[in-house]
Amino acid sequence: MELGEVLRRRRMTREFDPDRPVPPEVLARVLDRARRGPSAGFSQGTDLLVLTRPADRDRWWAATVPGRADPGFVPDRWLRGVSSAPCLVVLLSSPEAYLDRYAEPDKGRTDRDAATWPVPWWDVDTGMAALLALLTAVDEGLGALLLGVPGDRWDAVRAAFGIPPDRRLLGVVALGYAVARPPGGSARRPRRPLSEVVHDGRFGVPWDGPAAR
Structure with missing residues (x-):
């Protein structure tokens, strides 16, 4: 598909076919292209946590949606739609990767102080990885949605998936085959x-x- 057509077709998908998993070779292309975005100093401080197993996805929604694991919990239409995605790609950024890189001799910023970065490029670059994933999804005939992670749920997500405390949780890309809805x-x-x-x-x-x- 031509790039212009990909850009015209890109939309956020809010309901997925739970019975159509993303083929492994398609998912591999999405992930490979996501890692090819620019990064300041080529620091490459983005990690992608892939959740395709039902148990992993259930842990994700239990960790991010308060009350999700309670008996009698009834999801609203939005949650029913997005939680039907058969694949979740969690976007993690690493400030330390950038502080380490810019302390190297060719950069020379030895202060290693994140406060001296008025724009947190580790988050900007991870956002670019997210966009590449969204565009590749369109090119592969998939639907995709970028959604955030509430700040008060970060600790629960880290505990559920063993994410190091120095990683920032920028959001998650939900992937799958779209179900049309108004x-x-x-x-x-x-x-x-x-x-x-x-x-x-x-x-x-x-x-x-x-x-x-």
Whole structure:
């Protein structure tokens, strides 16, 4: 599929066919392309935790959704839809990988202080890995959804999966074959036009390029 077509087709999927697992060779391509995103200093501080076994996915939802393991818990429509995904890819970033890399001789930042990074590039780069996974999913005929992990659930997730304390949990990409459903509220929101998004020379001055007309 051409890149332009992939970009046009990319949507967040909120319901998956639980009876159609992602073929291993397809999942391998998604993961391989996710790791090929740029990273500052080529620090490569992204880890991907793959959950395809039902027991692993159940542990994920039990750790991230309060009350999920309680008897009588009834999931709402959103949770029923997203938890039907047969594959979850947890996105982890490592600040230490960047602090180590930038303390090397060719960078020379020996302070190793994360506070000196006004933008946490370990999270930015892991976000790029997430986008590559989302785009590859479209190219492979899959549906995909990026969702976050509430901060108050990080400890529970770390305990459930043995994730080291120095890793940040940026979110999870749910993968599978999409089940069509009517678009939700977010899907009905219009995309901002290029004339609003792009500023020409000074913030607030609309770009007057040909695509903006």
